[in-house]
Amino acid sequence: MNWILGPMLLILLIPIYETFQDKDIWQKMLAFASVSTKTSIMILVISVLRDDWMIGLVGVLILSVGNASLMLLAQVLKRVNEL
Amino acid sequence: MTNVMTDWDLAAITALLPIAAVMTVLQKNPYHALVVRGILGAIAALVYALLGAADVALTEALVGTMLAITLYAVAVRSSLVLKLGIIAPVDLPEISIENGSQNGQQNGETEDLVHPVSQPLEDMFNLIHSFEDPPELKPLLADLRVFCDRHSLRLELHPMPDRQALDYAMETKEVHGVALLNGDSAAHPYSVTVRVDRLYELMQTELNPAIATLDTTTVSLPENPLMSDTSSR
Numbered sequence: 221m222n223w224i225l226g227p228m229l230l231i232l233l234i235p236i237y238e239t240f241q242d243k244d245i246w247q248k249m250l251a252f253a254s255v256s257t258k259t260s261i262m263i264l265v266i267s268v269l270r271d272d273w274m275i276g277l278v279g280v281l282i283l284s285v286g287n288a289s290l291m292l293l294a295q296v297l298k299r300v301n302e303l
Numbered sequence: 304m305t306n307v308m309t310d311w312d313l314a315a316i317t318a319l320l321p322i323a324a325v326m327t328v329l330q331k332n333p334y335h336a337l338v339v340r341g342i343l344g345a346i347a348a349l350v351y352a353l354l355g356a357a358d359v360a361l362t363e364a365l366v367g368t369m370l371a372i373t374l375y376a377v378a379v380r381s382s383l384v385l386k387l388g389i390i391a392p393v394d395l396p397e398i399s400i401e402n403g404s405q406n407g408q409q410n411g412e413t414e415d416l417v418h419p420v421s422q423p424l425e426d427m428f429n430l431i432h433s434f435e436d437p438p439e440l441k442p443l444l445a446d447l448r449v450f451c452d453r454h455s456l457r458l459e460l461h462p463m464p465d466r467q468a469l470d471y472a473m474e475t476k477e478v479h480g481v482a483l484l485n486g487d488s489a490a491h492p493y494s495v496t497v498r499v500d501r502l503y504e505l506m507q508t509e510l511n512p513a514i515a516t517l518d519t520t521t522v523s524l525p526e527n528p529l530m531s532d533t534s535s536r
Contacts, residue, residue, distance in 0.1 A: 225312050232319070239326060239339060248338040255342045256368075259349040262316075263360070266353060278357040282348050282364040289341065289369035296376040297334060300457065 221269060228265065232258050249294060256286035316353055319346045332455045333379045337372055344368030384457045385502065387447070388469045388478035391437045391462035436460070439484055443493045446511050447482075454505065473498060474522055482515070491516045498522045 235254035242248055260283035267276035323343040330336035344367045351360035436444050444458075451458045461478050463469045472478045473496075480497035493515035497503050503519040510517060 222309070222312070225316075229312070229315055229319075236319070236323065236326075236342065239342060245332075245334055245338065248335055252338050252341045252345075256345040259345045262349055263352045272357075274357045275352050275355075275360075278352060278361045281361055282345075282352075285364050285369055286345060289372060292369070292373045293337070293341065293376055296373070296380060300334070300380050 224265065225262070228258070228262050232262070245297060249290070249297070253287075253290050256290065257283065260286060313353065317350055320350055323347075333383065334376070334455065337376055337379070340375075341368055341372055344372075380457070383455060384459050385447075385451055385480070386459045386461055386478040388461045388463055388472050388481040389437065389440060390465065390469060390483065391440075391460075392464070437462075440482065440493070443482060443495070443515055446514055450506065450509055453509070473520070476522060485516075494518065496520055 232255065235251040235258070238254075239248050239251045242251070260279050263279035263282060264276060267273070267279055320343075323339070323346045327336055327339045327343050330339055344363055347367065348360040348364045351357075351363060444460075448458055450456075461472065463472060466483075469478075469481050469483075473481055476498070479499050479502060480495060483494050483496075485492055485494055491514065494517075495506070495510070495515045496518045497506065498520050500519065503517065506517055
């Protein structure tokens with residue numbers, strides 16, 4: 221199952237490349253959402269591969285916290301665009 | 304622990320970290336930099352978890368990404384602003400508690416608890432947001448908005464009833480500058496006065512000179528007695 225990390229890494233590069241391209245801040249936010257979800261899924265996969273429950277727990281926490289921070293940032297940015 | 308990852312996988316994933324760091328440094332707009340900082344945090348958490356430091360990864364995600372970005376977003380939002388005082392009729396709506404409680408009585412008891420407080424606040428919010436550019440200032444404001452967009456500033460208009468209030472706002476440092484309408488006979492339709500030196504420098508080169516005359520002024524507040532006390536000791 222080790223081979224799966226290589227393709228995951230390549231897929232992770234797509235949104236990172238996207239942030240280079242876009243001038244629109246909401247496109248960057250989408251890329252951020254994509255990267256944060258993908259990295260936490262990678263952490264979960266690594267935890268399964270290593271059979272390490274501690275890393276798995278951290279992966280779950282990061283998956284939920286990453287989305288929370290995204291929503292907080294989106295709220296602030298939305299207010300900036302309104303004014 | 305069985306070695307499930309090859310060295311190449313490890314190296315490739317770790318190489319993402321400096322890439323994201325360089326991307327963060329290259330951003331020009333502070334808001335874009337904050338979003339890319341979030342990406343950097345996510346990748347850093349991945350690398351830390353990969354190297355076996357689960358506690359460090361959790362701290363990076365909680366503090367480094369969530370708390371830092373939110374605090375910085377608020378800080379950037381409140382500091383990168385150009386407050387411009389203008390003369391415009393301000394028609395304040397009649398904001399009263401009575402208004403809210405009447406609504407509450409009409410709508411039933413459950414909303415009675417909510418409306419008396421939220422209604423005036425909502426009115427104030429709508430007033431600030433519904434304030435439209437005065438038509439006589441539109442050409443100048445269009446030019447200023449281009450200027451503000453270029454420097455990722457936020458243009459905040461502070462309407463004042465008369466010239467006296469405008470001068471007072473300038474003296475108390477409530478606004479960064481004032482925009483005035485010159486008479487029809489003047490060579491330039493508008494005059495802009497700013498009290499921040501850096502803004503003056505930037506506007507001098509970038510604002511359209513055909514539209515407005517630019518002026519700078521220094522405002523010195525009488526020193527705060529508390530501040531002078533501490534400095535003399």
